[in-house]
Amino acid sequence: MKRGCLAVALLLLSACGDAAPDPDRADLDPNAVVSGYAFLTPETQAQQDDDFLNPGFLWVDRGAKLFRSGEAVSASCASCHGAGGRPLEGVAARYPRIDEATGKLTNLEGRINVCRTRHQAAKPLAHEGEDLLALSAYVASLSRGMPVSVQLDDRLRPYYEQGRDYFFTRRGQLNLACHHCHDRNWGRSLRGDTISQGHANGFPTYRLEWQTLGSLHRRFRDCDTGVRAEPMSLASEEYLALELYLAVRGAGLAVEAPAVRP
Ligand code: HEC
Ligand code: HEC
Structure with missing residues (x-):
């Protein structure tokens, strides 16, 4: 038995080396x-x-700036989702969901990229890249405290x-x-x-x-x-x-x- 397996086996008893399907799927x-x-x-x-101590807010702030910026895109996110637009409060709590245009399951990051390509004439942002992390952190933060x-x-x-x-x-x-x-x-x-x-x-x-x-x-x-x-x-x-x-x-x-x- 490998060392990691042993360490985990101590915790989970019979978990290692047992390939039989688990009867307990509760x-x-x-x-x-x-x-x-x-x-x-x-x-x-x-x-x-504490929003000042939480390092995640560096991304939220960056995301809020990107959201308002019209740089390198045909229209800023805020021009459609800002005051008088389609509000994004509470949206993150309802994802993932089906994108109506493609019929496919989409999460928040995927949905942001749909807006990039469909509404901003821009390229999709790389997953785990700083810009997509920042925009998804900002949009998700608008749902803080709301129930999933x-x-x-x-x-x-x-x-x-x-x-x-x-x-x-x-x-x-x-x-x-x-x-x-x-x-x-x-x-x-x-x-x-x-x-x-x-x-x-x-x-x-x-x-x-x-x-x-x-x-x-x-x-x-x-x-x-x-x-x-x-x-x-x-x-x-x-x-x-x-x-x-x-x-x-x-x-x-x-x-x-x-x-x-x-
Ligand atoms: C060997 C035990 C183990 C297995 C198996 C495991 N995880 Fe984890 N997972 C952890 C530990 C330890 C952490 C860090 C502490 C925590 O938040 O639970 C973690 C963290 C997480 C978190 C973050 C929770 C939070 O509040 O931030 C998620 C989500 C998660 N795991 C999902 C999964 C999923 C989905 C799978 C199966 C693909 C999986 N884990 C398999 C041990 C495990
Ligand atoms: C030109 C207008 C426009 C721009 C610019 C735009 N969006 Fe959208 N967005 C929409 C519309 C319209 C929808 C509704 C679904 C659809 O028709 O595509 C939507 C839907 C969304 C949704 C899902 C809302 C829901 O209720 O499920 C999110 C999240 C979102 N946009 C984020 C963004 C972000 C972040 C940006 C900037 C990167 C952005 N959008 C740029 C028009 C826009």
């Missing part, structure tokens, strides 16, 4: 849903709560099932599913971290370990790599479906973006 109890914020030290909570509320319908349901399958599927050399850590072992410690329920309500998030702001899909890649599985690409259909599953699983949690996490 979703997290909706009455037990709690934000990752609850597992932070008081110092990190204080850092998140993605309503499933017939078009979303297949994606939801796909995301749920991903969440319950064992992967990587450690042979663990998201479910093993985030449904069954939240509140316990693993290599110095307290495992949370793995919710998405704080993203994009400033992670102290990254020393920068990062997207939810970057976090997925870290967790996949943590079990030594091959991570999916940013904005892949697998990760978008997983994002949808998490939004429904974490329904009612307040949007915290930009959160601060270890």
Whole structure:
């Protein structure tokens, strides 16, 4: 047994080397849903709560400037979404959703890029690039405190099932599913971290370990790599479906973006 596997096995008992499908596919109890914020030290909570100390606000401020700027685009975001336009307050709490024009599942970053190409005659911004992080942090911050509320319908349901399958599927050399850590072992410690329920309500998030702001899909890649599985690409259909599953699983949690996490 490899060392990492052993360390995790101590936590999860029989989790390693057992490729049989898991009979227990119970979703997290909706009455037990709690934000990752609850597992932070008081110092990190204080850092998140104070907009002047929260480093994520550097991106929010930058995003607010980009939002108003007409540079290199045919029209600023603010010209359509500012005063008198289509307001963006509360929008982030309703994503991911289906883009009506393409019929495809889209998250907030994807939606911002749709506006770039469809309404600004500009190129899509790179995932995990500073501009897209800044714009998504700014737009998400307009929903802070509002409850995550993605309503499933017939078009979303297949994606939801796909995301749920991903969440319950064992992967990587450690042979663990998201479910093993985030449904069954939240509140316990693993290599110095307290495992949370793995919710998405704080993203994009400033992670102290990254020393920068990062997207939810970057976090997925870290967790996949943590079990030594091959991570999916940013904005892949697998990760978008997983994002949808998490939004429904974490329904009612307040949007915290930009959160601060270890
Ligand atoms: C020329 C007008 C225009 C510009 C410029 C524009 N948008 Fe939009 N935006 C729209 C319209 C119209 C919609 C509604 C969906 C559609 O028809 O594409 C929309 C939808 C959105 C949504 C989703 C709203 C919802 O309720 O789901 C977001 C988020 C958004 N825009 C962000 C941005 C950002 C960020 C920028 C700048 C990078 C931007 N938009 C630039 C017109 C614009
Ligand atoms: C071996 C245990 C383990 C597995 C398996 C795992 N994670 Fe994590 N995950 C962690 C730890 C540890 C953290 C950091 C502490 C925390 O927030 O839970 C974390 C953090 C997260 C966060 C950030 C939560 C927040 O509040 O910022 C999300 C989202 C997440 N994981 C989703 C997933 C998903 C989706 C999967 C499956 C693809 C997965 N994790 C698999 C251990 C795991």
